Amino acid sequence: MLEVNGLHAFYGKSHVLHGVTLEVGRGEIVSLLGRNGAGRSTALKAIMGLARAEGSVKFKGEEIAGMKPHQIAWRGLGYVPEDRAxxxxxxxxxxxxxxxxxxxxxxxxxxxEMFALFPRLEERALVPGGVLSGGEQQMLTLCRTMMGNPDLVLVDEPTEGLAPLTVAQVAQFLLEIQKRGVSILLVEQKLAIALDISQRLYVLGHGRVVFGGTPAALRENAAVRKEWLEV
Amino acid sequence: MEFTLISLLNGVTYGLLLFMLCGGLTLIFSMMGILNFAHASFYMLGAYLAFQLSAWLGFWPAFFLAPPLVGVAGALVERYGLRRAHRHGHVAELLFTFGLSFLAVEMVQLVWGKAVVDYRVPPSLEGTLFTLYSTSFPVYKGFMMLVSVGMLALLAALLAYTRTGLIIKAALSRPDMMQALGHDVPRIFTLVFAGGAALAGLAGVIGGNAFVTEPGMAAAVGPIVFVVVVVGGLGSLLGAFVASLLIGILQTFMVGWDYSIIDVARLFGMQLHSTSALTRLSLTQLAPIMPYLLMVAILIFRPRGLMGARS
Structure with missing residues (x-):
């Protein structure tokens, strides 16, 4: 569904991604892991057309690199930013x-349906978004992107700074939308969740893919975990 | 009493007209983060187009045609000028709008000459609306008030109750997110710019014949427009509204007050025995500089303006 090939991306003047290649199949949850500064968020932005990039990004077989973000969104790609926006x-x-x-x-x-999935949002339907708690804002951002009817969503650190109960709710939500046929490319800091819900994972290090495989393969590969994930 | 009421009416009329001019500028500022120095040029363009169209077709067709035409001019300026300049940063954008304001004056002089043009209040709107004590209030001022209030109500309703209004408000706060949600933000910006220009154009259409239509008219209101935006608070539509009315009313009252600074000081129980020219200045003479004094005071004591979110 999504094929990224030799993607280079830039943040200001710095060269952040050095030829990243990855793919997400139909109905898959794929996680993108790595330490802070490894280029995970930039990769999502570059795919969405929000960061300066070179290389090939194909979505449903069509080249979308170089398109404007709103054109990419109309083709069925959704984006949930880290800062929730x-x-x-x-x-x-x-x-x-x-x-x-x-x-x-x-x-x-x-x-x-969104209200049924997150009743809290219905209770607060008429409240300004700015006064919601972090968890509520995260649910709001996820649901807002889903309202655009995407076929694949890029989700950037949805569980960051959330209470354990809310983290579980977010994970549940991601599984629910997967069930409804939406593919997900997830940037996640919490390894346990990523291993739990993903079909495949990639690990980024210094702007390059240093590992690609199944959760089972990553669980067994202590070297990759130690060098590229553990703090 | 008579003076107070009439000045208040005149002040409100002037203030509403000012807001029509500044509302667009405020929206454009919140959107692009730059002050558009050419904004008052759209006001001038509105007046000249209305003059020309009324000569050809009569006042009413001109009244309805000129503002959208100015809006189209605004859209073209944004799409083919500002958007390109934007890639080179804020300084390039500022210089572009500066240059555009000079270009507008030169073009107007080239087409319509340097003298005041004969753009008049139409006969159907001449005469007295009502007489208060012994002062008459002209029909045309009532018309200006009606148009301003109607336009503003329409704008407020558009922003508050329509999907377009919602999209504009959201795009002002997080343009990048709106793009990612599939909204064509550059097109929204062009639309807002065109709307702001059309509002300024409408102010020109109804103000050009009430005051004068001449090549210096943009330069005459330009500084006041900036004062309103700064006093109201950069980027706040409500702030610009309050500031427009404040400046409109204050200035109108000051023009009518024939007191000197010595008299005002006496009112507060202070006796000034100075014979300097400064203390003998009357408030009437000070009226033209009042907006600037207000702006300086605001910048010193409340840099974010009356209702602005940022300084």
Whole structure:
């Protein structure tokens, strides 16, 4: 579904990704791991057209490298940023409705379903997004992206700074959208969750892919874990 | 009482007109982070286009046609000028709008000449609306008020209740996220720029004949527009509204007050015995510099403006 080939990306003047190659199949959850500064977030931004990049990014067989972010979004790619990017002055409901790209063509995720998945959002539907707790904001951002009916979502550190209970809810949500046919490329700091819910994982080190394989293979590969993941 | 009421009405009319000019500028500032020095040029363009179109077609067609035409001009400026300049940073953008404001004056002089043009209030809007005590309030001022209030109500409703308004508000705070959600943010920016220009154009259409239509008119209101934006708070639409009314009313009152600084000091129980020219200045004479004094005071005591989020 998503094929990234020899991707180089730049953050300001620094060269962050050095030829990253990875792929995400239909209905798969694939995690992108690595230490801070390894280039995980930049990789997602580069795929989404939000960072300067060179190389090939194919989505459903079509080359999307060089397209504008909104054009990429219309082709079915969703993005959930690390900083959540809630619109602080707009209500929860308005935030969610802004996720809808085409109001005339309803997607597979409706407002009511989002509220059913996260009842907390319905309770706070008329509250400005800026006053929500971190966990609520994370749910809001995830749901907002789903309202755009994506076929694949790039999710950047969704569990960062969240309480254990909320972390479990987020993981559950990712599994739920996978069940409904959405593929996920996940950047995750918590190794346990990534190993738990992903079908495949990649480890980035210094802007390069240093490991690619199944959770079982990574569990067995102590060398990679020690050199590239453990702090 | 009579003076107070009439000055208040005149002040509010002037303030509303100012807001029409500044509202667009404030939106454009929150969006691009730069002050558009050419904004007052759209006001001038509105007045000249209205003058020309009324000569050809009459006032009412001109009233409805000129603002959208100015909006189209604004869209072209944003799409083919500012957006390109934007790639080279804020300084390039500022210089571009600066250059554009000079270009506008020269073009206007080239087409319509250097003298004041005969853009008049149409006969259907001449006359007195009502007489308060012994002062008459002209129909045209009432019309200006009506148009300003109607336009502002429409704008407020658009921003508050429509999906377009929602998208604009969200794009102002997180343009990158809006892009990633599939909204064509550059196109939204062009739309906002065009809307702001059209509002300034409308202010020109209804202000050009109430005041004068001449090549210096943009330069005359330009500084006041910036004062309003700074006093109101950079990027705050509500702040710009309050500041416009404040400056409109204050300035109108000051023009009518024939007190000197000595008189004002006496009012506060202070006796000034100075004979210097400064203390003998009347408030009427000080009225034109009042907005700038206000701006300096705001910058010193409350740099983020009355309602601005950032300084």
């Amino acid at each position: 809630v619109f602080p002055d707009l209500t929860v409901r308005q935030n969610l409705l802004l996720g809808v790209k085409d109001p005339k063509a309803p997607g597979r995720f409706r407002l009511e």
